[in-house]
Amino acid sequence: MVKKIVILGGSFLQADFISSAITRGLEVFVVDGDKDCYVSQWKSLTFSHLDFSDEVKLRSFCIEKEVDFIYAPCNEIGNLVSARLSKDFGYIYNPTEVVQITLDKSRQREIAKRCNLLHSPTYHVIDSMQSYANIPIKYPAVVKPISSSAGRGVTGVKNYAELENAIDIACEFNGYKNQIIIEEFLDGEQISIETISAMGKHYIVGITLEIIGSEPLFIERCHYMNINIHNLYCYRLNNVVQELLNLIGIKYGPCHIEMKVSGNTISLIEIASRAGGLRNRLMSLAGYPDYNDLILDAYLNHEINEMKIYPPSMHSLVNILLHPEDLRSVVLGKKDSCLQSLYLGNKGPVYDPKNLIDAYGYAFFCGNESLKAYSLEEY
Incomplete structure (x- = not known):
């Protein structure tokens, strides 16, 4: 049937x-x-x-x-x-309580404190109307809603004078919970890990190097996948990922985990009990397994065939188009036959993009060698 x-x-x-x-x-x-x-x-x-x-x-x-x-x-x-x-x-699905944890950055921070291999950044949680004058904040810091995604409401601050505006911005996007979080700024490379789980057994199935724009908004600009990134981080992050998912209580389906890696320090940014945006297409271009197929296996078959999990064989890149000049990468990629697909939404560039929701399109690239020449980090 x-x-x-x-x-x-x-x-x-x-x-x-x-x-x-x-x-x-x-x-x-x-x-x-x-x-x-x-x-x-x-x-x-x-x-x-x-x-x-x-x-x-x-x-x-x-x-x-x-x-x-x-x-x-x-x-x-x-x-x-x-x-x-x-x-x-x-x-079959993760319990409501587990999903709620992955929507609440403060609860994630508390769980990260229990992870032996994770650094949990210092942070303060305040209600949107609560006074913050006496909170001992170490600068630089990052202000964000307790529950949001796509970089909505996230602002970096260098001093007390910038804090009030950042809190006002965060309050516009506080969605699921009417609170915001102020936490220490984390150095290092930003890595996202895609996982799949079934019956409480977890697998890393994709690793992305995320290139982030400058402060104060830290908007993601492009994402890389290749065998070098996979080999550098997969083994190193596996134990901490396993511990984190078990402590949260993940049983089924995908998770999208963002971490900062600096030297020997691994810090949690956030975890979502869903797949990362655009990841299946990026993984497919890189030669990773079909992420959506694994997700359907987890929920419908309640198990994962380990033979379906393997490292990438190609280089893949997605550029997140925010500014008009970002289209130069599309022209270059098309000329060199590295551009694989282009999606342009119904809107054009906004004057002053604030987060990923303001993106007007996505450009996907694939090749046997480095794709840095097509990356928005060059511009």
Whole structure:
């Protein structure tokens, strides 16, 4: 019998997972509050214009369609809704409490303190209206919402005079919890680790070197994958990743973990119980395993075939297009046949981009050798 899956969100960022579910032979229902979202006109699925944050309507929809599974590929609220409904319907999913931890940076910091191999940055949590005048903050520091993603509301500050504006910005994006966090600035290379788990067994399946823009906003500009990055970090980070996932209580599915590595010090930035945005396409170009296939295995088969996990064989790069001049990398990559795909959204560049939500497109590159010539870090 064909299994039915409800996927929460139909934007470009969810499209690759949706394609994988269709290719796997699942009957796919996509719900999104945007009636004109990226996949709304796809003939290979059933699209419903529904705000999936409305759990009452979503629950009725799942009952009506008699679905076997519900999943949010890269949406924080959708992830939490999926956990709640999965418990009610008996679907395999991480418990709601576990998902809530991965939406709360302060709880992640407390868990990181219990990890023997992790450095947990010093931090202070304040309510958005709470006075911060007497908090002993060491500068430089980073101010961010307790619960946010894509760099929304994140600001670096060098002194007390910059703190009030940074707190105001963070308060605009505090979403799931009405609190913000002020923590020490972390030096080092920023690495993201993609994992897959089934029955509480965890595997590292992809490692990314993230190139970050300058302060105060620290916007991600481009992401690299290749065998050198994999070999440098996979073995070194494996034990700390295993310990972290076990302490949080992850049992199933993907996780996206961001860390800073400086010398012998490994620091946690944050962890999300979902796949990182754009990672499956970047992994595929690098020659990593099909991440979406592994995710479906974890949730539908409840196990991972270790033969499907292997290191990359190519170099891959994604540029996050924020400024008009970023398109120069696209022109160069196309001329040299390294440009693999280009996505441009319905909006052009914004005057003053603040986070990843302001990106107007993504350019993917692949090659046998270094792709640094096409990277936005050159500009």
